[in-house]
Amino acid sequence: MSTDDKNRAIAAAILPLVGGAGNITSVAHCMTRLRLGLRDRSLVRDEALKALPSVMGVVEDDTYQIVLGPGTVARVTPEFEALVAEAPKPAASADELAAQGAALKEARKAKNATPFKLFLRKIANIFVPLIPALIGCGIIAGLNGLLVNLGWLPGVTPALAAIASGFMALIAVFVGYNTAKEFGGTPILGGAVAAIIVYAGVAKIEVFGQALSPGQGGVLGALGAAVLAVYVEKWCRRWVPESLDVLVTPTLTVLVSGLVTVFGLMFVAGEVSQAIGDFANWLLENAGAGAGLLLGGLFLPLVMLGLHQALIPIHTTLIEQQGYTVLLPILAMAGAGQVGAAMAVYLKLPRNGSIRRTIKSALPAGFLGVGEPLIYGVSLPLGRPFVTACVGGAAGGAFVGLFSMLGDKVGSTAIGPSGWALFPLLDGNKGLGATIAIYAGGLLVGYLVGFVATYFWGFSRELIEEFDVDTDAGAGTAPVAAGNTPPPAVGTPEPEPAKV
Template identity: 80%
Template sequence: MSTENKNRDTAAAILPLVGGAANVTSIAHCMTRLRLTLRDRAKVQDEALKALPAVMGVVEDDTYQIVLGPGTVARVTPEFEQLVEEGRATAHPTSAEDLAKQGTALKAAQKAKNATPFKLFLRRIANIFVPLIPALIGCGIIAGFNGLLVNLGWLPTVTPALAAMASGFMALIAVFVGFNTAKEFGGTPILGGAVAAIIVFPGVANIEAFGQKLSPGQGGVLGALGAAVLATYVEKWCRKWVPEAVDVLVTPTLTVLISGLVTIFGLMFLAGEVSTGIGTAANWLLDNTGAFAGLVLGAFFLPLVMLGLHQALIPIHTTLIEQQGYTVLLPVLAMAGAGQVGCAIAVYLRLKRNTSIRTTIKSALPAGFLGVGEPLIYGVSLPLGRPFITACAGGAAGGAFIGMFSMLGDKVGSTAIGPSGWALFPLLDGNHGLGTTIAIYAGGLLVGYTVGFVATYFFGFSKQMLAELNVAEPSAVAAAPAEEKAPATV
């Protein structure tokens, strides 16, 4: 079977289990999840979805999220979109009652979205930055490989070309952020990109604002985001007041002119100060309170992922990569996944008779080592309760280990966002050589695995849990006592 047929078969298997094409109102995907907005949640067959070989788990948040894993989700999504379009083309409401039901469902979905402005904001942030991650990963790996060649003195005629490939995207990332921001906020994407391009234009070095010369790139992605949002609102304002006869000339001109002037004489300076503050704060935090900061960040990252709040960190990571060439926060946060892996191994050994949970762990553990933690979170630790907390303890220990070395002057960073676990090794960078950086990160993973395992093995189960779960019962997790299912920290 070809890869294309396999992806289409996966999409075809998922569609009827989420209620068919008529039940799907929007489709999107991130690094690992197919995200669907549904008219009627009751039509979804959760257990049947989880049983599909390609599905690692499901998550219900502001959207219904089906975990397929990196790479797979990007291939399945277009097939799923095509099937939904084909289904809509052949599906027609059979009565006025059907139409009324659809209208009621749409209103309810819209009301639910508007009732959670913070989640809507985070989703918009994700929609702006997540499409950039593949380029960040590709360029980051090339940058790491090029750095290795330069340090070894190999292929001196090739390394300048590799440097250009690795740096070209980052030099213009503000333009892509501006384009995606305008698109997300309902403006004309190319106008958002045009205004954001001002930030990286070399000629801004001749302009003075707030008593100092501007520098190309000042304000970075935060400035680009703000400039594009402003451009969107200026454009919408123009659409209301500019006569249609001259709209095509006047609206784009006023949009670029007004938002461009505000960007040059305001946003670039202000966003530059904020960006500098973020970099300074992140470095100060790890340099002065590294072990404690790493402990806190590593401990709470799994709950952030579970709640979808980790999306708020994307602009911070991107700003650090833009400023320093790598983000010092991601390797610390990646330790949460290490704690999860150690936890899963301990659960596997403690529940020797529970074939259902052990099968889930065996299928999800390889993805866990590569940094895809959702199958283990939603399929193992979170439903059990206590193991979720002990997994967080493993993340805290690994984060404290990385943070301790940062306090000693050995920074560990990632040149891109997205991967973690073993998949982060090709993207590692630091201030004391690649060998030292890899050794510290590997040590952090080992600490996270070990503490997550030990904490779960000895403290992850009460006697009652072991008595009820350590049986050859496929529905053992469902039989766990209610008080043990809901982790107290969530």
């Protein structure tokens, strides 16, 4: 029997003795124990479990813990999870059936996803959990900068600076942890390898004739280091004897991937990170208006295709390097164009109560940068208004980009929010007042151009005839133009929303 067959046999022997797949709510493992969340503790057959040759004992705590020993548990757990996932599920309640339907929809989307999109989804899963900390620390940094400029609370501002900067100083560790988790490795080992990048002692190491700098390579280096650690760990799990696994696997994982990180990845990732920052600055300084036009105009289509996730590491790299990302305020103009387009649709369809109610309920969220209800419930189903919304975003992006060419950079200290919600996170090189004024001007341009473009060019005569009808007299929902993508329930966003 091969090692894989042996581990699967152990998992298969355990599963019925803990009540079957339907009794399992969670599966995890520590160094020696398989930890299970159970629906009904009374279904577990303790004595039969203890009698299994592979089981060293059981422990009952907040989870039900089956002691399998070091090495073995790391190999049995994935097999156990697979058996739980493959097992038929019991009859579900109405709510569970609805949840299953949503899951099936997501499964269909996943089936049609390309490898590139799946990779981008992994990247998003690594960085999205960091956004709350980026937002919180970004706002605190902005508040601290304001207090410093005003000369207020000099005894408090150093503490605020430490609070705002602590997370960014160690962001590589969090990226490494999440990367290993997302790619199927042990998260803490990914964090341990990534921690090398921010360790002050790397300054004593020379690579290619240059001394390394703590933090060199940043989040990109941490990402690469953690991915390498996952592959080393998986190799070790396959070839290292189970009796030595607990000692050898973590040691080799950290040592091998750590040496590669120090003598290769940090230097390469540092060069790439620097190139990203230099290119972003060069682009906005020399072609800001044109770059803003393209970025602001194309961001909504990128969101629809899921390709906007590729920008997350770039934003994070710029924030890590410069303290803010100069790209996000430009991309946020796409949401302004969407809001302007929605207001024009409201006026152009005075008889369509369904669409008008959707717009009225979704506009407040749209102003705050949450554009999905307007996109999926209004502009995208109509077709042409989606295009004119992109025109508004392009105009707002060109406005902000133009000022970058003139030397007034507008940036965001965090990613996630846009619209009016981005104001507390704004930063730039010419003072907060100028930065806020430029960003606000871009929003106004986006609103205005999105409105005008949609009002005058967003509707054909046929579209008006089809949609400007009294929907309240019928089913209460708007018809869908032929050839256009049908919306979900009016005002309801699709899964995996993207803030624009």
